[in-house]
Amino acid sequence: MGKYTIKSLLQMVPVLFLISAIVFVLVHVTGDPVNLMLPETATEEDRAVLSKALGLDRPLYVQFGLFLYNAVQGDFGHSFHYGQSALPLVLERLPASFQLAGAGMLIATLIAIPLGIISALKRNTYLDLFISGLSALGKGMPNFWTGIMLILLFSVILGIFPVSGKGGLEHLVLPAITLGAGIAAQMTRLIRASMLEILNQEYIRTARSKGLLETVVIFKHALRNGLIPVVTIMGLQFTSLIGGTLVTETVFSWPGLGQLLVSAVNTHDMSIVQAAVFVIAIIVLVVNLLTDIVYRYLDPRIKYS
Amino acid sequence: MLVITGCGNATETKNETQTNGGTASAPAGGDKTTLTIANATDIESFDTHNNNNTMSEAVLVNVFDYLLKNDAEQNKVPVLATSWEQVNDTTWRLKLREDVKFHNGDPFTAADVKFSLERVAKDTTLKQNTYYKHIKEVNIIDNYTVDIVTETPDPIMLNRLSRMGAGILPSKYIEENGIEAFLKAPIGTGPYKFSKWTKDDRIELVKNADYFGGTPKWENVVFRSIPEASTRVSELLTGGVDIAAGVPATDIARIEGVDGLSVEQAKIQRVLHIIMRMTEGSITADPKVREAIDLAIDNQVIIDSIAGGAGIPTRTSVTPGNFGSDPSLYETFEYDQERARALLKEAGYENGAKVSFSSSVQYKEVAEVVAAMLTDVGFEVNLEILEASSFSEKLNSKKFNELFLLGVGNSLFDASNNYNRFKKENAAGETDYNNPEVEELLQSALQNMDVADREKQYQKVQQQFTVDRPTIYLYQMKGIYGIGAGIGYTPRLDEMYYAEDITLK
Numbered sequence: 001m002g003k004y005t006i007k008s009l010l011q012m013v014p015v016l017f018l019i020s021a022i023v024f025v026l027v028h029v030t031g032d033p034v035n036l037m038l039p040e041t042a043t044e045e046d047r048a049v050l051s052k053a054l055g056l057d058r059p060l061y062v063q064f065g066l067f068l069y070n071a072v073q074g075d076f077g078h079s080f081h082y083g084q085s086a087l088p089l090v091l092e093r094l095p096a097s098f099q100l101a102g103a104g105m106l107i108a109t110l111i112a113i114p115l116g117i118i119s120a121l122k123r124n125t126y127l128d129l130f131i132s133g134l135s136a137l138g139k140g141m142p143n144f145w146t147g148i149m150l151i152l153l154f155s156v157i158l159g160i161f162p163v164s165g166k167g168g169l170e171h172l173v174l175p176a177i178t179l180g181a182g183i184a185a186q187m188t189r190l191i192r193a194s195m196l197e198i199l200n201q202e203y204i205r206t207a208r209s210k211g212l213l214e215t216v217v218i219f220k221h222a223l224r225n226g227l228i229p230v231v232t233i234m235g236l237q238f239t240s241l242i243g244g245t246l247v248t249e250t251v252f253s254w255p256g257l258g259q260l261l262v263s264a265v266n267t268h269d270m271s272i273v274q275a276a277v278f279v280i281a282i283i284v285l286v287v288n289l290l291t292d293i294v295y296r297y298l299d300p301r302i303k304y305s
Numbered sequence: 306m307l308v309i310t311g312c313g314n315a316t317e318t319k320n321e322t323q324t325n326g327g328t329a330s331a332p333a334g335g336d337k338t339t340l341t342i343a344n345a346t347d348i349e350s351f352d353t354h355n356n357n358n359t360m361s362e363a364v365l366v367n368v369f370d371y372l373l374k375n376d377a378e379q380n381k382v383p384v385l386a387t388s389w390e391q392v393n394d395t396t397w398r399l400k401l402r403e404d405v406k407f408h409n410g411d412p413f414t415a416a417d418v419k420f421s422l423e424r425v426a427k428d429t430t431l432k433q434n435t436y437y438k439h440i441k442e443v444n445i446i447d448n449y450t451v452d453i454v455t456e457t458p459d460p461i462m463l464n465r466l467s468r469m470g471a472g473i474l475p476s477k478y479i480e481e482n483g484i485e486a487f488l489k490a491p492i493g494t495g496p497y498k499f500s501k502w503t504k505d506d507r508i509e510l511v512k513n514a515d516y517f518g519g520t521p522k523w524e525n526v527v528f529r530s531i532p533e534a535s536t537r538v539s540e541l542l543t544g545g546v547d548i549a550a551g552v553p554a555t556d557i558a559r560i561e562g563v564d565g566l567s568v569e570q571a572k573i574q575r576v577l578h579i580i581m582r583m584t585e586g587s588i589t590a591d592p593k594v595r596e597a598i599d600l601a602i603d604n605q606v607i608i609d610s611i612a613g614g615a616g617i618p619t620r621t622s623v624t625p626g627n628f629g630s631d632p633s634l635y636e637t638f639e640y641d642q643e644r645a646r647a648l649l650k651e652a653g654y655e656n657g658a659k660v661s662f663s664s665s666v667q668y669k670e671v672a673e674v675v676a677a678m679l680t681d682v683g684f685e686v687n688l689e690i691l692e693a694s695s696f697s698e699k700l701n702s703k704k705f706n707e708l709f710l711l712g713v714g715n716s717l718f719d720a721s722n723n724y725n726r727f728k729k730e731n732a733a734g735e736t737d738y739n740n741p742e743v744e745e746l747l748q749s750a751l752q753n754m755d756v757a758d759r760e761k762q763y764q765k766v767q768q769q770f771t772v773d774r775p776t777i778y779l780y781q782m783k784g785i786y787g788i789g790a791g792i793g794y795t796p797r798l799d800e801m802y803y804a805e806d807i808t809l810k
Contacts, residue, residue: 035697037432043731046435053430083350151539163539166506253531255506268694
């Protein structure tokens, strides 16, 4: 297992290189940050002076070489917007994003596991249809809209939760539900399918034919095996979670990585975009690896290769 | 020699007038001691020399002071300087206040002025450098007197000194700790001290009890950054914030429907331009075509239908409150569809005149209405709506075809700033505007130290622009602010939030 982990970690290096190269090219060909840094009244001469001072007048391959050379040393350059080193600016946003993503995942799991199981057990009943309808709705509602509606109902009309910003736990509730709802919808469907497959297995039929109580069959035999794919599902949902934070953080003015990335793209703050994408890529790769390891641990039938 | 002096108490006197003669102490009525203001964007940093965004300045004016500042009517009033005079064409002499301390207790002296102004003038990586690069040096005459020496005569030195890039930073503190440390724990001389900054969430300031202008009104001032407009409005409706900037026109009724809440509209320093290419061979090189475009557009309809009434039609970008403005061109516009059609016919475009019109997605709705109005009089409009970064890329490389839409601000409050892009050198490749008479006026006005004559020069330029039309103007924008219960706030033309001018009713 150790060998497998090391091999997987080594495989991350070319992936990260590739991602950095793609992001570098994209941010450099899609526009010039100097424009957005100067007032509309700035002259060409002003732009040239600033371009030179920031090293943006050098050929792209030279800039990329310098970027790689500095990046391996953990230096992603200076943020034009904030005038500070980019990587620390990105890293200081992680706790807020992790908090939101964790809470969103928790809510998604709490909703999806019971609904998925009930849906599978009551297959093709009105209850199943209702839950399926609910997941379709959850999947169809954009985070942006869900967030605004939740604010309207729970903050403006009912006055239960604060509207936006980061503070105590009460600030976390609405953004976490917004983020969790869409993911819960998708997870419910996947858990339902996975449970259905298991309920059709021979050993479940055997357990039932032995005259075991239905609850024992479900919770002792079916669920333990049925939950194994849930780990994979949760791992896979992690990327949607990151995508979801971009929008959710903006709606709720939550000071996480998502909002930083959105504003960095708007202001063309190249070093922040590069550092943020790099950090997100590492997180996704690590989560995928962890999912793999946990899955293999839970299901001994899978061999390491 | 021009001599202007002001008494050191002017700013305080003004505050007192605004608070009904009350003392500048804790606000009366209730125990509300924290003022919370919501903006769409966060500040860039606490480096006043390296910001290029009005919202940043609006916050930073509470922490840092200028040598002088604009009052609500754009008059220059003393802050850290007590008086100023012009010694010769390239030298300004300023006397400084002697009772000012930075937030860490260090005294404010001439050394801080020299450090601050020379930093912004010499460091070309700073975003504000472009406005200050002609400052040659700052000479310390004594601890509380400085001479600012420029490369060339600068008629708008006072305008430069009363805006963001001229914020006075603590020289000793920065020299000892470095700029990175300063940015993490910034200090200034202003009425509020830095307490905490959670980026993209909030900035917390606390009152500076040692402020030279008297004890500040609020215990705490909080600036929230809330990018989503409907979230900002919701915060206002629930009392989460006292002032919300950038309220969408569609939400005005919703706010006004709540007891105690109100909406204020105020002119801001931004005018929407349609800039036209006069390059030989392009259809808009023909003055009749440009006039037809001007006449085809009903500015008031755009203001009412798209901006919810929050705008003022204008035929100049030098609006009142700016040096050089020509009031005869303000609050007016030309609109005559029949004449526009006739002009196109005269110009030989009876069967449709093809023009391309580019806009950033920010002004999409305005661009669509303009395109429809142009189509009405016989233009065939190829409308191009671009994302912000691709728009600015095309702007920079001067790749727009006949027409493009641009909102232009002016933080200098001087007409010179409005005509930069129309000077021959900068216009080449963009508008290709070239009127030798206008060029001479613009170049001369840049260094003309005769105030009255300079004003006339800019007024002449504005009149000529209504004939030449290298650009036409749609309207001056207004800011829409939602104001919470019990808060007294009059939004300013420069969009600054001087917390000391915001009161409890």
